Amino acid sequence: MKRILITGGAGFLGSHLCDRFIKEGFHVIAMDNLITGDLRNIEHLFKLPNFEFYHHDVSKFIHVPGDLHYILHFASPASPIDYLKIPIQTLKVGSLGIHNCLGLARVKNARVLIASTSEVYGDPLVHPQTEDYWGHVNPVGPRGVYDEAKRFQEAMTMAYHTFHGLETRIVRIFNTYGPRMRLNDGRVLPAFIGQALRGEDLTIFGDGSQTRSFCFVDDLVEGIYRLLLSDHAQPVNIGNPSEITIKEFAEEIIKLTGTDQKVVYKDLPKDDPKQRQPDITKARQILNWEPKFSREEGLKITYKYFKNLPKERLFDEVNHREF
Ligand code: UDP
Numbered sequence: 001m002k003r004i005l006i007t008g009g010a011g012f013l014g015s016h017l018c019d020r021f022i023k024e025g026f027h028v029i030a031m032d033n034l035i036t037g038d039l040r041n042i043e044h045l046f047k048l049p050n051f052e053f054y055h056h057d058v059s060k061f062i063h064v065p066g067d068l069h070y071i072l073h074f075a076s077p078a079s080p081i082d083y084l085k086i087p088i089q090t091l092k093v094g095s096l097g098i099h100n101c102l103g104l105a106r107v108k109n110a111r112v113l114i115a116s117t118s119e120v121y122g123d124p125l126v127h128p129q130t131e132d133y134w135g136h137v138n139p140v141g142p143r144g145v146y147d148e149a150k151r152f153q154e155a156m157t158m159a160y161h162t163f164h165g166l167e168t169r170i171v172r173i174f175n176t177y178g179p180r181m182r183l184n185d186g187r188v189l190p191a192f193i194g195q196a197l198r199g200e201d202l203t204i205f206g207d208g209s210q211t212r213s214f215c216f217v218d219d220l221v222e223g224i225y226r227l228l229l230s231d232h233a234q235p236v237n238i239g240n241p242s243e244i245t246i247k248e249f250a251e252e253i254i255k256l257t258g259t260d261q262k263v264v265y266k267d268l269p270k271d272d273p274k275q276r277q278p279d280i281t282k283a284r285q286i287l288n289w290e291p292k293f294s295r296e297e298g299l300k301i302t303y304k305y306f307k308n309l310p311k312e313r314l315f316d317e318v319n320h321r322e323f
Contacts (some may be wrong), residue, residue: 001050003027003068005110007058007101007268008075010037012180013173017072017210020221022051029064033057035089036077041180054280059092060164062100068108070228073101074115075155080143080269081186085314087145094149095156102160113169113228116235118276119147120172128243128277131172131235141271154235160236163235169227174239174278178217178298179305184316189214192250196257198314206223206268208247211275215240226287239278240291256299 004021008014008203009030014037018143022045030042031054051183054060056073076093077083083090105112121129137147154170161168170236183185183194195202217236223238244252250263283289 001025002070003066004070004072005029005031005068005071006062006074006106007031007097008037008073008115009053010034010042011040011074012041012178012182013130013176013220014074014215016178016221017039017074017224018045018051018117020225022224023123024238028052029054031056031058031062032075033138035086036082036185038182054170057096058100059089061102062104063068064104064108065119068104068110068269068295070117071101071105071110072115072224072228073098073108073112076115076149076252077146078082078117079185082275083144083146090145091149094146098153102156102166106160106164107168111158111167111169111228113171113224114153115171116172117150118174118237118239118278119143120151121185121276122147123273124276124301127275128279129237131237131282138271142269143251143271152204164221168233169230170228170233170235171224172237172270173220174215174237174276175212176215176217176220176239178302181302182316183306183309183314188212188246188249189266189302191258192253193237194314195255196259196261199259199261201262201264202250202253203264203266204246204250204263204273206246208250208263209245209266210268210272211243211245211277212249213243213277214249214295215291215299216293216301219293221285223287223289225306226289231289232286235263236265236283236286236294237278237280238283238289239280242295243275243276243277244295250301252295256303258322310319
């Protein structure tokens with residue numbers, strides 16, 4: 001049985017990856033310090049003999065007994081609110097965390113796949129973003145802690161690949177949504193759906209003309225699965241190229257939730273990218289992958305999940321413990 005370590009395994013993406021690799025017959029070891037992860041995302045897996053959970057901070061030395069064939073490094077705060085609240089941890093998990101994963105991979109002779117991000121392109125001057133664009137990032141702005149951690153993580157991973165001959169994969173993830181996002185993580189989709197469910201106005205930052213391209217989580221997981229099993233060490237964009245302005249997105253959410261909420265306009269956060277759309281030519285060619293879920297289908301599934309949560313979770317507070 002193949003054994004895989006998934007860091008950030010209790011998070012939004014990590015938990016969906018745990019599900020997928022369990023389904024594929026792997027022995028899955030999820031690791032998470034639970035700062036932004038949530039055990040409720042994986043509690044259905046605890047009864048399985050081929051699932052283990054390590055409550056551990058990947059920025060500290062990692063020990064995993066026995067064989068290990070794959071490591072997915074998905075631990076990281078990933079929303080602007082989270083990484084503004086815990087900037088040092090964000091930098092540490094992208095630097096010390098990946099260093100520990102790569103060191104473990106060398107000892108175990110495992111293949112490593114890292115979660116990178118469209119944020120490596122910053123506020124892009126090239127549109128749509130292809131993998132060979134180097135980006136437009138402000139290292140000392142509020143997003144710098146995340147963007148530069150992820151860029152460093154790519155550099156470190158590539159160095160282990162070229163210097164040590166380690167098998168590595170890099171996925172650049174564009175905005176992804178789906179069940180298990182935290183309602184209060186500040187990202188636009190849970191923000192809008194949470195506001196609609198609580199009967200609050202939807203907060204549009206800026207004039208809402210900035211664009212994003214939203215990918216449903218099942219599509220992303222499929223792309224990651226294919227990339228892991230491919231032989232491609234260079235970065236690959238995975239995302240849904242269907243681009244929309246945030247104002248239009250708010251209108252779609254109001255329609256979806258059937259509420260009569262209004263929108264209110266707030267200041268645009270500093271360095272908020274004006275546009276974002278993945279060029280997925282490479283993923284199409286190399287992985288024979290493209291997204292299957294339309295936004296309409298994906299949003300319906302996601303809304304159903306949030307609507308069925310216990311009422312009190314609409315007001316969840318996150319506990320950002322220092323360590
Ligand atoms: N946004 C918004 N209202 C909110 C939360 C976010 O208008 O309540 C905007 C935000 O300024 C950004 C876009 O939605 O332009 C996507 O934000 P998110 O935090 O989801 O992701 P990212 O900016 O990292 O793509």
